[in-house]
Amino acid sequence: MPKLGMEPIRREALVTAAIAEIGAAGSLDVTVSAISKRAGMSSALAHHYFGNKDQIFLAAMRHILAGFAVEVRSRLSMADTPRDRLTALVEASFAQSCFDPEVISAWLNFYVKAHSSPDAMRLLRVYQHRLRSNLIHTLRPIAREPEALADTIAALIDGLYIRAALGAVKTNDPASAILAFTAPHLEDER
């Protein structure tokens, strides 16, 4: 029963299903069949729209990245002072949407995937560069070494992600932990 304009609907369904499957399996060892089944279609259709499995994974990651970008912009727009901007950036990294186990699992797996897939690596670089730029720009007025501090904060975010993915999250709030840890490195406002 072919209705027209199914492509975007199918693509989104597949992307969502892929993220869910990756989350359920905890790895990228997920078959196109399983993804398609969850998305309510045949695997042939998935191949028809995406070409191959890697493209599905990449689309899933792009989807997650886009969601994160929205989260960041939304929070940044409500921040005025550098300190508020820093808080916004860090809290965005641990927003509900990013902290979803499925999303964390996808992140972790795509980190590894980036090792062997130049396309995945490029996507990761986009995220990293954007976060780094945002942090440096925000820190410049209030930190002596904005670049070094930004790199440390970024690594800390990544590290807390891993710990969350491994279920060892008894930490109340990763964001406030980072901010408290960072505070001594910020200059007094004058």
Place this chain on the structure above:
Amino acid sequence: MPKLGMEPIRREALVTAAIAEIGAAGSLDVTVSAISKRAGMSSALAHHYFGNKDQIFLAAMRHILAGFAVEVRSRLSMADTPRDRLTALVEASFAQSCFDPEVISAWLNFYVKAHSSPDAMRLLRVYQHRLRSNLIHTLRPIAREPEALADTIAALIDGLYIRAALGAVKTNDPASAILAFTAPHLEDER
């Protein structure tokens, strides 16, 4: 040409080869054949000694963990003050042996593997718990909240590992970055 007592030699060769293969591929998508070939034997022999592929991976990770433990003990034994002990712990995490790209790749992949393999998860918990205990014990005399600080430092170590694995390491020395970042949270010696 069966010489006797080959088992330990074969096992070590397979473990080393597995780490090399994982490092070369950047993922766990490595065939038993490839590992066996690199180790200079047939895949049947690998199965003979290890039973299945997962056991090879686990043995490889145990091997890496053991090497890390040696590194830690060695450096701890030469430290007297709490501050020296902290330096020893952090620097051990970024020792040459841990920073080897092959080893980093293995770590990253086994993080993911732990998601679906209880055995791998148990191994990771051993490492995490040991590091956490060491950090807390070391920090107790010089930090107000040893547990929270230990968790943050551990996450920071993990995060810097990822960045190293992704090749974005322009940072001079991760260890000194961590120590500098941690310094303000240590109490004055009295």
Place this chain on the structure above:
DNA sequence: ATGTTTATTGATTGACGCGTCAATTAAAAA
């Protein structure tokens, strides 16, 4: 010598999964 144990592998099996393709359906266009 003869038998037992250990080491070793080539060949094989069985399963699985990606990607393709021809065929089908039904909406839209002519």
Place this chain on the structure above:
DNA sequence: TTTTTAATTGACGCGTCAATCAATAAACAT
């Protein structure tokens, strides 16, 4: 109504890979 076009799938070919097994060969024991 006829034709085109988008949507959709079942079946399948092809390759891959983990794991098994029977067979061979050398060391050791008696």
